[in-house]
Amino acid sequence: MSRRRRGLLATALALLAGCAGPLPEPRPAAEPAGGSALQVLVFRGGTAARLGHNHVLRAAGLRVDWPAAGPVLAFRLDALEIDPPALRAGLGPAFASAVDDEARAGTRANLLKALDAAAHPEVVVRTLQQFGEGPRRAVEAEISLHGVTRRQWFVVDVDGRHARGEVVIRQSDFGIQPFAVLGGLLAVQDALVVQFELSRPGA
Known part of the structure; x- marks a missing residue:
């Protein structure tokens, strides 16, 4: 590999790691009530994908309400836990x-920037019909x-x-x-997998 290409890859990895500038700290959050949990799988992409990582994000402080139509889930983006070792191991x-x-700190910085979390801090999933x-x-x-x-079936x-x-x-x-750098040399894939487990109070 040429010296120039090695330099480009080093720059890209530094960007992905979020090494430049101060990094926002995770927002403190309570544990999900009733044993409910939600996690998001994020997959590496780009022509040099092997140099990156797949990621798992856990929605700390997940809130679940139970109206008649079905559960409503909500969580804050700045409370996401990035790559908890126990989740990765499983x-x-x-x-x-x-x-x-x-x-992990670099991934958090890039994630919150890409999601414009300061302007849109919360994610809400509302059941419409079953x-x-x-x-x-x-x-x-x-x-x-x-x-x-958006509406989504699952x-x-x-x-x-x-x-x-x-x-x-x-x-x-x-x-x-x-998120992508160097024209897509290192990137994350567009598709995300959202996995959840819900426990209704009284279970």
Whole structure:
């Protein structure tokens, strides 16, 4: 590899790590009530993807309300936990690479900037309707992110007062430009996987 190309890659990695400038600290948040949890899987992309990491984001301070139509979830972007080691360890080889504190801080800075979290600090997922009987349900929800609201269908497995599901969303559908440097040499993919487990009070 040429000296110039090595220099470009070093610059890109520094940008991804968010080494330049002060970094915002995570906002303190309470643990989710009732055992509910939500996490987001973010996948590396670009022609030099192997130099980056896949990431997992945990919604600390997740709030869940239970109106008649179905649950409403809300969380703040500045309370997201970035790459908790225990979560990474449980996600298999694709998340096996080590992510140190500096890299986590850089990911947080880039994420909050890309999502314009200062102007749009909260994500809300509101159930609109449900179909089906037994453990598997089709659910339509309204997702509000980055000042944009979209409707999305997904499948949920229900067991009594517990529910588990996942949905794929695209950042571009919400007016978000997926993070990239050097013309896409290093980037994150547009599609995100959102996974959640909900426990209704009284379970």
